[in-house]
Amino acid sequence: MNKHRSYNGKKINWLHYPTEINFFYLRLVTKESSVSVCFDIQHQSLEVREVFFDQILELKKIMEQIINHPLLIEKDYNEQNIQMLRLEWKYDHVFYKNSHDTEIIYDFFEKTLINFDKFYQEYKDLFIFLAK
Numbered sequence: 001m002n003k004h005r006s007y008n009g010k011k012i013n014w015l016h017y018p019t020e021i022n023f024f025y026l027r028l029v030t031k032e033s034s035v036s037v038c039f040d041i042q043h044q045s046l047e048v049r050e051v052f053f054d055q056i057l058e059l060k061k062i063m064e065q066i067i068n069h070p071l072l073i074e075k076d077y078n079e080q081n082i083q084m085l086r087l088e089w090k091y092d093h094v095f096y097k098n099s100h101d102t103e104i105i106y107d108f109f110e111k112t113l114i115n116f117d118k119f120y121q122e123y124k125d126l127f128i129f130l131a132k
Contacts, residue, residue: 004114007121014113020124021131026116028109029088030096035105037112039087042078049075049085051130056087059123063087066122067115089116 006012017026023043029036041052056063056073064071072088091108094101120127 001110001113004110007114007118012117017113017117019120019127021127023131024127026113030105033095034090034092035094035096035108036088036090037109037116038089039116040078041085041087042082044082046083048131049083052127053085055126055130056085063119066119067112069112069115 001014004012004014012018015028019026023041025038025040025042027038027040029038041049043049043052053073053075060071060073067089069089069091072086072090074086074088076084076086078084089112091105094105094108096102096105
């Protein structure tokens with residue numbers, strides 16, 4: 001992934017994606033038979049999460065077009081039992097422990113991260129405005 005720059009042309013640390021909002025997290029998740037790229041919104045305030053939820057619903061089709069993968073949106077709790085809004089792009093029936101799936105998983109993560117960055121750079125200012 002180091003060969004890829006952000007959509008804005010800057011070098012980027014893909015594993016520590018710079019959202020510029022302290023309650024936004026981009027995560028790569030592996031489970032037994034699936035992998036996901038997750039965008040978590042973990043603000044303590046239900047009202048703030050609801051504002052973002054409404055905005056995400058408005059942008060869902062655009063996100064799916066840019067990222068080129070179906071988007072799952074769920075209200076959930078993280079491992080620390082903190083409420084969050086999770087946006088998830090999931091690839092099923094791959095096994096991270098299976099060496100035959102390694103390239104498929106890497107390609108999914110790479111394409112999804114690059115396309116997410118394209119979306120995020122275009123709409124980042126909106127999210128920053130809503131976060132204030």
